[in-house]
Amino acid sequence: MMSQEQNDLITRIGPKAPAGKLMRMYWQPAALVDELAEGRPIKAVKLLGENFVLFKDETGRYGLLDRDCPHRGADLAFGRLENGGLRCAFHGWLFDATGQCLETPAEPVNSSLCKNIKQRSYPVVEKGGILWAYLGEGEPPAFPEIDCFAAPDEYTFAFKGLIECNWLQALEVGIDPAHASFLHRFFEDEDTSAAYGKQFRGASADSEMPMTKVLREYDRPIINVEHTEYGLRLIALREIDEQRTHVRVTNQLFPHAFVIPMSTEMTITQWHVPVDDVNCYWYAIFTSYAAPVDKAKMRAQRLELYELPEYRSRKNKSNDYGFDPHEQATETYTGMGADINVHDQWAVESMGAIQDRTREHLGQSDKAIIQYRRLLRQEIEKVASGGKPLLFLDAASARSIQGPATMDGIGPTKGWETYWMEVDVKRRRGAPWAAPVPAELAKKVPHLTAAE
Known part of the structure; x- marks a missing residue:
């Protein structure tokens, strides 16, 4: 049982x-x-x-500054882009992307006030369709060379969604393989050829069996959890019969992301980013190993559910997530429609703004959550002692973090251990872009990587 102090330690940001x-x-x-x-x-x-203003200046350079103007505290998010920076609408003070004050126009002509004014600024980089900020001290870490960053732009698509609860319970759904057999259960199977862009609606690799059927009929997975150089690997096994087993390989990418298979040809890398203690955004990069991503279709699918500019779900607490008791009786386990993001959002928001983990009772199927929390506490303590946490990378070590491997397929009950690696490596070898084969897999299935 977790104490309140322990719960605060791993949730407050x-x-x-x-x-x-x-x-x-x-x-x-x-x-x-x-x-x-x-x-x-x-x-x-x-x-x-914390509150910031993010902007793109006239030259295309991105800047992230503290949101309150250092003059009188007015809101820079209502500023104007001009003369090489962001100008406060209150008195016209102008700041460039580094936070340096360039002009204080209401001051005397010979004033040197602006030379000594610098708003706190933060590095911003564009990667995978997302703008990334570094809020820490000193030099930021290097990005790992994982697939969503290695793939060309036309093979990736990025999106986001708001969740009104603490980041940790949102993340923990993604490292819980058991819940999919219940929360995402569909009572009828659909034509898997129409599954593009949808989670848990396609067929598993090496099989015509729809994922909906696998999850519905085999609801007691054996879950293996392995520690890796990037976090955790989860392997969920659902035995179909003595010859065949469904294997699903997913990953927890420390500190707050996971990498999961979306279909036989696409993966999702998803971060759960704290807005504050009681709200978070999921940011996802969808990566294709086959054809370029149909960005327009992927975006249109998601805009059916998410409203701009906040990327807030149209199905939410205020309308009971679209709950329909007739649908729950005949079509879906939740009665909340076919989009699994709605199911996940209900589950985590229903726990409360910050889940009270002093009242939970974990079982064997929660082993990944237990190990992740242990890892999180360990890395929090490491940083508190002045150390560098897991996946705080320099340029050399960043090149060694590749993949990570994911897959979702039906393979041999005896021999699944290498089957999933072979599926992942074959997909990488067949990709039209240079999808790297992680060194660990190259060693274990050398017959597929000998040409490298």
Whole structure:
């Protein structure tokens, strides 16, 4: 049983909180590139409990500054882009992307006041359709060379969604393989050829069996959890019969992401980014190993559910997530429609703004959650002692973090251990872009990687 103090330790992310100090040692998704690509390229951003203004200046350079103007505290998110920076609408003070004050126009002509004024600024980089910010001290870490960053732009698509609860319970859904057999259960199977862009609606690799049937009929997975150089690997096994077993391989990418298979040809890398202690965004990059991503279709599918500009779900607490008792009796386990994001959002928001883990009772199927919390506490303590946490990478070590491997397929009951690796490596070898084969897999299935 967890104490309240332990629960606070792993959930609170303010600047002075231990978990907040850990989070500030990583690049954080601050916005989608799309959010500044159209209309007014200035956006108020709340991230890790702090308020910022994100903007793109006239030269295309991104800047992230504290949101309150250092003159009198007015809101810079209502500023104007001009003369090489962001100008406060109150008195016209002008700041560049580094936070340096360039002009204080109401001051005397010979005033040197602006030379000594610098607003706190933060590094911003564009990667995978997301604008990433580093809020920590010192030099930021390097990005790992994982698939969603290695793939060309036309093979990726980025999106986000708001969840009104603490980041940790949102993340923990993604490392819980058992829940999918219940929360995401569909009573009827659909034509899997129409599954593009939808989770848990296609067929598993090497099989015509729809994922909906696998999850519905085999609801007691054996779950294996392995520690890796990037976090955790989860392997969920659902035995179909003596010859065949469904294998699903997913990953927890420390500190707050997971990497999961979406279909035989696409994966999802998803971060659960704290807005503050009681709200978070999921940011996802969908990566294709086959054809270029149909970005317009993927975006249109998601905009059926998510409303701009906040990317808030149209199905939410205010309308009971679209709950329909007739649908629950005849079509879906939840009665909340076919989009599994709604199911997940209901589950985690129903726990409360911050889940009270002093009242929970975990079982064997929660082993990944137990190990992740242990890992999180360990890395929080490491940072508190002045150390560098897991996946705080330099340029050399970043190149060694590749993949990670994911798969969803039906293979041999005896021999599944290498089967999933072979499926993942074959997909990489057949990709039209240079999808790297992680070194661990190259060693274990050398017959598929000998040409490298």
